[in-house]
Amino acid sequence: MSELRHLIDVSDLTVNEIEELIATANDIIANPGKYAEKCHGKKLATLFFEPSTRTRLSFEAAMYELGGNVLGFSEAQSSSAAKGESVADTAKVVSCYADIIAMRHPKEGAPLVAAQNSTVPVINAGDGGHFHPTQTLADLLTIAREKGGFENLTVGFCGDLKFGRTVHSLISALSRYKGLRVILISPEELKLPSYVKNDILKKAGVEYIQTTDLEEYMPELDILYMTRVQKERFFNEEDYLRLKDSYILTPDRLVNAKADLSVMHPLPRVNEISVEIDKDPRACYFKQVLNGKYIRMALILKLLQSAGTIG
Amino acid sequence: MNIDSIKNGTVIDHIPAGRGMKLYELLGLDKLDCPVAIIKNAVSSQMGRKDIIKIDADIPVSFDIIGYIAPNVTVNIIKGGKLIEKKSIELPETLIDVIKCKNPRCITSTEQELKHIFRLDDPEKRVYRCAYCDTKAE
Numbered sequence A: 001m002s003e004l005r006h007l008i009d010v011s012d013l014t015v016n017e018i019e020e021l022i023a024t025a026n027d028i029i030a031n032p033g034k035y036a037e038k039c040h041g042k043k044l045a046t047l048f049f050e051p052s053t054r055t056r057l058s059f060e061a062a063m064y065e066l067g068g069n070v071l072g073f074s075e076a077q078s079s080s081a082a083k084g085e086s087v088a089d090t091a092k093v094v095s096c097y098a099d100i101i102a103m104r105h106p107k108e109g110a111p112l113v114a115a116q117n118s119t120v121p122v123i124n125a126g127d128g129g130h131f132h133p134t135q136t137l138a139d140l141l142t143i144a145r146e147k148g149g150f151e152n153l154t155v156g157f158c159g160d161l162k163f164g165r166t167v168h169s170l171i172s173a174l175s176r177y178k179g180l181r182v183i184l185i186s187p188e189e190l191k192l193p194s195y196v197k198n199d200i201l202k203k204a205g206v207e208y209i210q211t212t213d214l215e216e217y218m219p220e221l222d223i224l225y226m227t228r229v230q231k232e233r234f235f236n237e238e239d240y241l242r243l244k245d246s247y248i249l250t251p252d253r254l255v256n257a258k259a260d261l262s263v264m265h266p267l268p269r270v271n272e273i274s275v276e277i278d279k280d281p282r283a284c285y286f287k288q289v290l291n292g293k294y295i296r297m298a299l300i301l302k303l304l305q306s307a308g309t310i311g
Numbered sequence B: 001m002n003i004d005s006i007k008n009g010t011v012i013d014h015i016p017a018g019r020g021m022k023l024y025e026l027l028g029l030d031k032l033d034c035p036v037a038i039i040k041n042a043v044s045s046q047m048g049r050k051d052i053i054k055i056d057a058d059i060p061v062s063f064d065i066i067g068y069i070a071p072n073v074t075v076n077i078i079k080g081g082k083l084i085e086k087k088s089i090e091l092p093e094t095l096i097d098v099i100k101c102k103n104p105r106c107i108t109s110t111e112q113e114l115k116h117i118f119r120l121d122d123p124e125k126r127v128y129r130c131a132y133c134d135t136k137a138e
């Protein structure tokens, strides 16, 4: 048995542990009744020091579907942090009430501090611009279900590749598998940082291509991972206005795409995928949301089993 | 103090020239009452120029700090006028409260009681990263 105690970053997980989580999630999807009482009498604390309604709801739905209960807060103002309590003390206190903690915090590394001080498992539900491992796990489950595995995939990443942590994290997770090809589609201003290229892609020997054109490599893609191009990332409004439409996915841009392409997006979207695509069977972004709940269920189960809280 | 003859103490030798003062500060040697000598730009057959620090007192020094500032130095420990140990110092795996994380978004920027921990990420390039936020040390 593995000794996974907390989840701070996806890189904490071995390839086997990721496979195990995906297998559990798939089994939950196939046999939800089998899991409906697994966490009966157990409590998940959602400690959200900054609001993230979608992530919090996903964790809460996951725990309820396992038959467990949820307590917590959804913003720092309603927590004891507002009175100046340290993350370490909050973790010690909440360990007395809950069996497992999901923490969202604006400061990078806060969930690690919580894990070091908690007597129950801690899941990082996002720490600033740093890690968001359950989003990456949701992406991985979606890819596993849509593509049957992670090998020999050509994956296009489009939009803000500079600041998008979900992109960096997914690239890092996928680079462990054979035959990965990455197409990086972004404006010059939002190119993938060189440290990601050097430390992850080059180190893993992954073939990658950089382009500013969304349509150029479309016929080759197995997955197109879209992200939001935010106005505040640009120095001036002219550049933003000039570029923003180049990275909007519309039905005509999908004309030459594979019939089994998977279009993904971490959501929320603004306008970077036109709503007409929602009806296209290649749209996977709402499945990603659902998969996010299932992978969180699998993760909660695994951590509570490792901790000996449930059988 | 006769810098050539220490009775009980430590001689840090083969410090790359120019790093002696930085090491002196980080080791907190300015706070000591005992005699401390810094020799700058001494002639070295191996390295051309080197710095040397001599501490004339039996006090512990942090090998992690030494290894971080000047890997590959030699630390000579002297007791009773005799060289009792010659240690080659390697790049430390972990630095605890040696350097501070400068990332304003790091949890260490708001929670003062946390130790500043850095881990060796790339020994060849001597890259250390904050254990909390992964920011590279300068």
Ligand SMILES: [Zn+2]
Residues within 6 Å of the ligand: A109, B101, B102, B103, B106, B107, B108, B130, B131, B132, B133, B134, B135
């Ligand atoms: Zn830091």
